[in-house]
Amino acid sequence: xxxxxxxxxxxxxxxxxxxxxxxxxxxxxxxxxxxxxxxxxxxxxxxxxxxxxxxxxxxxxxxxxxxxxxxxxxxxxxxxxxxxxxxxxxxxxxxxxxxxxxxxxxxxxxxxxxxxxxxxxxxxxxxxxxxxxxxxxxxxxxxxxxxxxxxxxxxxxxxxxxxxxxxxxxxxxxxxxxxxxxxxxxxxxxxxxxxxxxxxxxxxxxxxxxxxxxxxxxxxxxxxxxxxxxxxxxxxxxxxxxxxx
Amino acid sequence: xxxxxxxxxxxxxxxxxxxxxxxxxxxxxxxxxxxxxxxxxxxxxxxxxxxxxxxxxxxxxxxxxxxxxxxxxxxxxxxxxxxxxxxxxxxxxxxxxxxxxxxxxxxxxxxxxxxxxxxxxxxxxxxxxxxxxxxxxxxxxxxxxxxxxxxxxxxxxxxxxxxxxxxxxxxxxxxxxxxxxxxxxxxxxxxxxxxxxxxxxxxxxxxxxxxxxxxxxxxxxxxxxxxxxxxxxxxxxxxxxxxxx
Numbered sequence: 001x002x003x004x005x006x007x008x009x010x011x012x013x014x015x016x017x018x019x020x021x022x023x024x025x026x027x028x029x030x031x032x033x034x035x036x037x038x039x040x041x042x043x044x045x046x047x048x049x050x051x052x053x054x055x056x057x058x059x060x061x062x063x064x065x066x067x068x069x070x071x072x073x074x075x076x077x078x079x080x081x082x083x084x085x086x087x088x089x090x091x092x093x094x095x096x097x098x099x100x101x102x103x104x105x106x107x108x109x110x111x112x113x114x115x116x117x118x119x120x121x122x123x124x125x126x127x128x129x130x131x132x133x134x135x136x137x138x139x140x141x142x143x144x145x146x147x148x149x150x151x152x153x154x155x156x157x158x159x160x161x162x163x164x165x166x167x168x169x170x171x172x173x174x175x176x177x178x179x180x181x182x183x184x185x186x187x188x189x190x191x192x193x194x195x196x197x198x199x200x201x202x203x204x205x206x207x208x209x210x211x212x213x214x215x216x217x218x219x220x221x222x223x224x225x226x227x228x229x230x231x232x233x234x235x236x237x238x239x240x241x242x243x244x245x
Numbered sequence: 246x247x248x249x250x251x252x253x254x255x256x257x258x259x260x261x262x263x264x265x266x267x268x269x270x271x272x273x274x275x276x277x278x279x280x281x282x283x284x285x286x287x288x289x290x291x292x293x294x295x296x297x298x299x300x301x302x303x304x305x306x307x308x309x310x311x312x313x314x315x316x317x318x319x320x321x322x323x324x325x326x327x328x329x330x331x332x333x334x335x336x337x338x339x340x341x342x343x344x345x346x347x348x349x350x351x352x353x354x355x356x357x358x359x360x361x362x363x364x365x366x367x368x369x370x371x372x373x374x375x376x377x378x379x380x381x382x383x384x385x386x387x388x389x390x391x392x393x394x395x396x397x398x399x400x401x402x403x404x405x406x407x408x409x410x411x412x413x414x415x416x417x418x419x420x421x422x423x424x425x426x427x428x429x430x431x432x433x434x435x436x437x438x439x440x441x442x443x444x445x446x447x448x449x450x451x452x453x454x455x456x457x458x459x460x461x462x463x464x465x466x467x468x469x470x471x472x473x474x475x476x477x478x479x480x481x482x483x484x485x486x487x488x489x490x
Contacts, residue, residue, distance in 0.1 A: 156401035156402050156434070157401050157402070157405055159402060159434055160405070160430040161478070163433060164475050165478060165479055165482050173489050174482075174487055176487075176488035177482065177486075177487055177488045178482060180488065181482070185405040188405065189404055189405060189408065201488075211490050212490075221488065224486065225485055225486070228484070228486075229481065229485065230409050232480075232481035232484055232485070233409055233410060233481060234409070234410055235481070236474065236477035236478060236480070236481050237410050237419075237423060239477055240422055240426075240473050240474065240477070241422075241466070241469065241470070242416070242419055242422055243418045243419075243421035243422045243425065243466065244418050245446065245456050245457075245458045
């Protein structure tokens with residue numbers, strides 16, 4: 001499976017993905033699911049992918065090739081020519097549909113097995129940062145004030161902490177901490193989600209990827225977080241009144 | 246859907262079930278999923294049911310009718326004649342298979358839609374309390390020292406808290422508090438799990454159901470737990486070091 005989270009906060013975006021892929025429990029591997037494009041000072045894009053890996057990788061390659069093609073076809077806009085995040089999300093959605101058709105036609109596999117879901121965020125020029133969830137049909141929704149985050153893949157174990165604690169006024173470092181706690185709960189409960197975790201913190205209006213990191217299984221901060229969290233959770237439970245009937 | 250939890254602790258058993266049933270999101274209702282049988286001083290049984298309601302109710306009725314039949318057939322043991330919890334679990338499993346066949350043959354529905362899962366716990370005489378998870382095929386597993394609890398239905402949202410905090414040396418009241426926190430996380434995230442919650446706390450060797458309760462949506466203790474938990478979780482998060490890259 002996979003676990004990815006994208007948060008849209010007043011101060012920017014936090015995007016994180018695990019790196020485990022699996023075909024059954026006896027065939028696991030490590031692949032990057034966080035992909036970045038940027039033209040510093042002008043635009044940044046961050047993509048998190050869940051689902052069929054062949055389709056996801058094809059989308060990433062197609063998006064990159066379109067963007068870096070020598071001659072830009074005005075009729076076929078790409079990530080580096082669009083002027084809004086909405087247009088960018090449409091391109092990602094269309095490219096996903098195209099890649100899915102390509103892969104499933106070629107392999108003869110059923111289209112359902114080729115299903116993918118993305119979280120796509122970024123900022124272009126003076127437009128505020130925006131965050132989208134793109135479904136396998138290529139359509140998408142945007143995060144708003146009421147629900148400032150998206151999760152894809154194995155979302156259930158890590159949802160309660162996001163639901164209760166995330167606040168769009170948070171600092172990015174605070175939000176990143178909560179995202180990592182959400183990953184910790186998920187990784188403990190689902191073998192098909194695994195370390196390392198790729199994460200990027202994007203500060204609003206910088207139009208540049210500056211805070212990108214990979215958190216390995218032996219990461220000191222992550223392990224401190226995980227053990228501290230277990231302890232504080234037990235303390236919190238102890239403080240609540242006992243059930244008495 | 247449904248959410249049920251059964252815990253086996255040194256001091257006894259804690260069993261809880263929500264009461265929501267649904268056919269789609271536009272057809273919900275309230276049904277009891279926690280069922281009890283007892284012969285005070287001799288044996289107690291507690292059953293939690295998830296899955297097809299017709300099958301679950303049929304099983305409960307069949308078990309009760311067998312147990313209360315005037316003449317007991319020695320060749321067909323029932324809950325009130327068996328001498329171990331293992332034998333009792335076999336009877337529940339067999340009755341479930343029988344009910345499933347009955348209902349699916351009669352209705353012509355496919356057997357998959359008739360699927361049910363149970364958590365079954367109790368104590369007979371001097372044997373220690375035991376806890377089983379019974380699958381829709383009628384086979385079952387027993388909770389051991391490493392995993393002292395079972396969940397059925399929508400188990401994911403409420404699992405992290407159980408995983409981190411439950412300890413078999415706990416008092417039943419402490420364990421019940423954790424079970425209710427686990428329900429709170431689940432009810433917040435899945436509409437098909439709903440209040441009220443039925444719960445029973447069984448003290449080892451009492452061979453009697455004395456602590457049984459229904460927790461309604463406006464229950465003061467439950468709401469105090471829920472709001473206290475949100476606050477303490479936020480406090481716990483605040484105490485952890487912020488991510489800084």
